Amino acid sequence: MIVAEQKPFEDIYSYAKRHRRVLLLGCGTCVTVCMAGGEKEVGILASLVRLAARERNDDITVDEHTITRQCDAEFFDETTARKAADAEAVISMGCGVGVQFCAQRFPDKIVYPALNTKFYGATIEQGVWAERCAGCGECVLADFGGICPVARCSKSLLNGPCGGSQDGRCEVDPERVECAWQLIYERMEAMGRLEELEKIQPFKDWSQHRDGGPRTITREEVRL
Amino acid sequence: MSTETIAMPAETAETDALRIIAFCCHYCAFTAADLAGTMRRQYPPNIRIVRFPCTGRLETNTILQAFLDGADGVLVAGCEPGGCHFLKGNLRAAKRVEHCRRLLEQAGVSPERLEMRHIAASQGPLFAETARQFTEKIRMIKEQARRGTAPSDECLGDEP
Amino acid sequence: MNTTMLKAGSRLERILRSGRPVVTAELGPPKSADTDLIRRKAGYLRGVVDAANITDNQTAIVRMSSIGAALIAMQEGLEPVIQITCRDRNRLAVQSDVLGAYALGIRNVLCLTGDHQKFGNHPAAKNVFDMDSIQLVAMLRAMRDEKVFACGDEIRNSKKAPVVEPRMFIGAAANPFGDPFPFRVARLAKKVNAGADFIQTQCIYDMKRFRQWMQQVCDRGLHERVYILAGITPLKSLRMAEHMRDNVAGLTVPEEIIERLRGAENAAEEGERIAVEQIQELLQIPGVHGVHIMAIESEHIVPDLLKKAGLLPRPVVADPLHDAVTSGPEMLRDSVSGVAENRNRAAQPVG
DSSP, X not given: OEEEEEOOHHHHXXXXXXXSEEEEEEESSHHHHTTSSSHHHHHHHHHHHHHHHHXXXXXXXXXXXXXXOTTOGGGOOHHHHHHHHHSSEEEEOSOHHHHHHHHHHSTTSEXXXXXXXXXXXXXXXXXXXXXXXXXXXXXXGGGGTTOOHHHHSTTOOSSSOOTTEETTEETTSTTTOBOHHHHHHHHXXXXXXXXGGGSOOOOOOGGGSGGGSSOOOOOGGGOO | XXXXXXXXXXXXXXXXXOOEEEEEETTXXXXXXXXXHHTTOOOOTTEEEEEESOGGGOOHHHHHHHHHTTOSEEEEEEOOTXXXXXXXXXXXXXXXXXXXXXXXXXXXXXXXXXXXXXXXXXXXXXXXXXXXXXXXXXXXXXXXXXXXXXXXXXXHHHOO | OOGGGOSSOOHHHXXXXXXXXXXXXXXXXXXXXXXXXXXXXXXXXXXXXXXXEEOSSGXXXXXXXXXXXXXXXXXXXXXXXXXXXXXXXXXXXXXXXXXXXXXXXXXXXXXXXXXXXXXXXXXXXXXXXXXXXXXXXXXXXXXXXXXXXXXXXBXXXXXXXXXXXXXOEEEEEEOTTSSSHHHHHHHHHXXXXXXXXXXXXXXXXXHHHHHHHHHHHHHTTGGGTSEEEEEEOOOOOHHHHHHHHHHSTTOOOOHHHHXXXXXXXXXXXXXXXXXXXXXXXXXXXXXXXXXXXXOTTOGGGHHHHXXXXXXXXXXXXXXXXXXXXXXXXXXXXXXXXXXXXXXXXXXXXXX
């Protein structure tokens, strides 16, 4: 899923304060799962904006609404359109994709982001999420025992650990980040595949990553 | 639950009538409040008790809603650590309340207006005492806020 | 010595070939455009070391470029080893820099992954890591031996123009102390297979672990395929030793050394004594071809240290850079007009 976290409240409030009526629009997919921008978070943020507006004597009306997915046109229904029309601006609690989709759907509204979109990740445990994929466009997981060095090594090293690996942790953030290469080594060792790691991995083709420019996929067989 | 408004005690003739919501766990603090009554322990009438099956059921937004609906203070009263009927609901509530205090601060609301307490079912007198203390604290906070916003004579004196 | 067999022809390569123990040292460029500092540091090392590593924004702190500082060091009679990290440059930038460095007469390069920018003074910078150090070694080897760029194109300006490839003596680093330990020697083997000619190690304090690692190196026969220079960083104080032990990943400082420094009247002198002992011990280990002194911001102690270690005077070799410099472009010849004198001075047998 795409993992995001809420922006500092002051940032969001500074957006809301520019208008008399805003729509807080939640997204029911990834950001609901990572507890950043679903219906529940919309409710909390709406309450906070209202409380702050009352404390600071600002005139802001906050509407709340959450749709199934902000990155899919079909979920922007009439109710959503009406609520957006009623508001001066939309504060999207979707990921960066959702914010842009909102901006496209509501061309005459200013759309603000309420979240900082962080990474493609997994729920490690309730309340803990971690990056697992960098979207490099050309998956290398087959060679590394199912552990991605591109996303999980701080330097995206393809040929083994740098000197900053100690006790299984990455020196960049020892408390939170495991050394991907320690994990790769252990897994390949357990599978009796260590000799595969002695192969020199050639340059990666970063043109498949975002370095090649924004990516699109078109599949004629499923187009309507 | 989250968007329901919580009925407040009608404002009395006193202008400083405090509105305090106590979210109480059915298994402990609510029973303690009942016991306080049975034992004829007095506690301030400003407190409106809302019974929960467990403080762990209490959502962040329910607390925020209470403030939005006019509460001056919110007391969350759950079981003692280790005594939760659902094992850890009270501990989760404590974490949530701590988080909620930070949110209130961001919104410019004094985090002191929200508090979590642990009160066992048998502690009727403790409930009454807690209610008294919390009410007194909220009264002082409200008083301070009133004084803080109203310019004092000295302040006016500084202006040309 | 058969010069036709030389890969790059640098002094470093020639002395390593000769079988004599080699001494290299680190020269950190200034955090400014101050040329005097480089000349001063070069003065300490001239005639004392066989080549000097010019670091590349080490610990991710912005410093004068290694090529710029290397040129000044050359003017002062030092042979430079330019360090190149993968943190700041992609394959275009590195190849372009190596062409430039070679054109300026630089013949040695050390390929590094690079410290993460988090540890430096621009932690908000975007890193590159287009490639890793092993791919970097392979790229420079292909440029030299196959005379092609990373894309496969020949290194020539046009179809009619001559092929002029950068012939670098290629180094890489090794950390015998990082984790996972069993993979460390495999990683060295990858560097050797990629084309590394010499290796400079992380600074060594834990002699036991280093010996273990060297044993593995010899078991694989790697010591016969690559020159290994053992890293030495003299400890200046107890605090420095404790900092190294506690805060530098992939580095262990044995309690015995800490104790010696703690008990010493003059910790700096004791640190130097320890370094001298380490140098002498390291040079006895099979497969170790020399030492690499990383005296961080204290290059001035290197001459005394090497004298005490019995490594002075340094051998004199035929001037490897002479041709490159005198056949260089007009401007360069002007800018290094003082080089010949300096170099002559450096070439005097010491002692």
